[in-house]
Amino acid sequence: MEKWIEIRKGGNFMEMAKKYGIDPLIARIIRNRDIIDEKEITEYLYGGKETLHNPHLLKDVDKAAEIIAEGIAEKKTMRIIGDYDIDGVNATYILLDGIRRCGGNVDAAIPDRMKDGYGINEHLIEQALSDGKELLITCDNGIAAINEINFAKEKGMTVVVTDHHEIPYRNTEQGKEFLRSNADAIVNPKQADCPYPCKGICGAVVAWKLVQVLYERMDIPVEEADIFIENAGFATVGDVMDLTGENRILVKLGLKALEHTKNPGMKALIAKNKLSDKPLSAYHIGFVLGPCINASGRLDTAKRSLELLLERDEVKASALAGELVELNESRKYMTQQETQKALEQIEKEGREKDKVLVVYLPECHESLAGIIAGRIREAYQRPVFVLTRGEEGVKGSGRSIEAYSMFDKMTEVAELFTKYGGHPMAAGLSMREEDIDKLREQINQKAELSEEDMAEVVRLDAVLPMSYFTVDTIRQLSVLEPCGKSNTKPVFADRNIKITRAGIVGVNRNVLKLHLLDSKGNPVAGVYFGEVEKFLTFLSEKFGSEEVDAAMHGKENSIQFAAVYEPAVDTYSGRESVQAIIRRFR
Incomplete structure (x- = not known):
């Protein structure tokens, strides 16, 4: 079930367009993103480093910097404990490189996904103690530990927590009681009494802000910390943070820095993915470069990704980057196989009507659970938990939909987990195998989800004839970048579209080239990538195979359909023309 809804937020778009020198359509899209006042619009269009928030606004950040600075002065041995995903690896790198720049005696440990699980644990603490470490610093974890x-603390260690995850709590008769460890400093913008304006920054941004304050404290030019903007931006996209406000500016700055990165490891990773000398977008981080960083933590050890960022020798960096690309290819193949198994299991057990899907894949590599949960969520438009057999009991990952706060709902059945944590949209857990059926039963009983909640909603920025767009208008859409979560690429639709000719092209016959007449009767070039047979079957069922055959031969036909489309500039033989990329149809 799919609903197309046109966003209709009022505003004087002509006046706004004139004031800011943009197309009225761009003005409308910006208003659709709830960017209303003059300051917000100016920041959205032109914001740079000067619009980023003051790091001193983070609660305990000065205290944390003071503890680290004193540790450096007293020649204390320090250990950073990070995490094995994109955010954790980049946060660890920022803190490690930043503290070393200040002269600190520091190293890093990243938990092994299989042996240690997520975050700091007693085994890692005991290891740090036996290695003579006196100061522990967490990044992208620790708030729930x-x-x-x-x-x-009982063992006499000093502990600084830097994190961005939800503050753990327990439900009491008086309401939520938030829990706090007795760490010496806790830097996390989600703390209720933290005045930092942007609550949705990732762990790497928290780490970067701490390094800025530390540099200031150590009389090192704060601008030197700008070298980490590319890591902060990379992690913001990789950890799927909202690309609004400060986050969006950070990603914009990070992408520019990445295109000219001086980090040999990052440069090698870009080269191995054939992206050198090309403009980079949030898409490249989210779907090309980021998964390579994640792959080492999933199938091997995240230390390899950290080594890549730390490597200063270009030849060694190239070899490390090549290994990560190969690991990612293996990860993609394994994910495909296990996703298919999961979908077959749901159908076989007749669970496709469950409001919350709980899938148990005992033989699946536990690191793939989150990706598979995301794929199943896309297929069924409902919250999903994918569980695998770990070394001690069951481990799993969840991916949610907007109407269902996964972390809150898990808290309602907390007794079923040996460990859990996360966000409204994603979570991780450990539990006993014998409690899987109880989880499925109880989590569904407590799920207050209507059919409407589980319907996929396609929000349209405008219903416009395809011929509205010119090469210049399409180029103007770039001011909306970087696009991602909460600042999605603009979505357009047109109705009563006719086909004057269609043809299948491509080596794998997976591209449908279309000659169309849009709702105004104007000729437009169209293209549909992917499941061509699915599109043609849809048309055959609606209009008959004879009409589809006529369209394929450029003959008159009765086909009319509506489409969600993306306007794009097609460059062929040095000539530029507009084409509509069909994304959805009905």
């Missing part, structure tokens, strides 16, 4: 940090 109440008992573990208490253990470290």
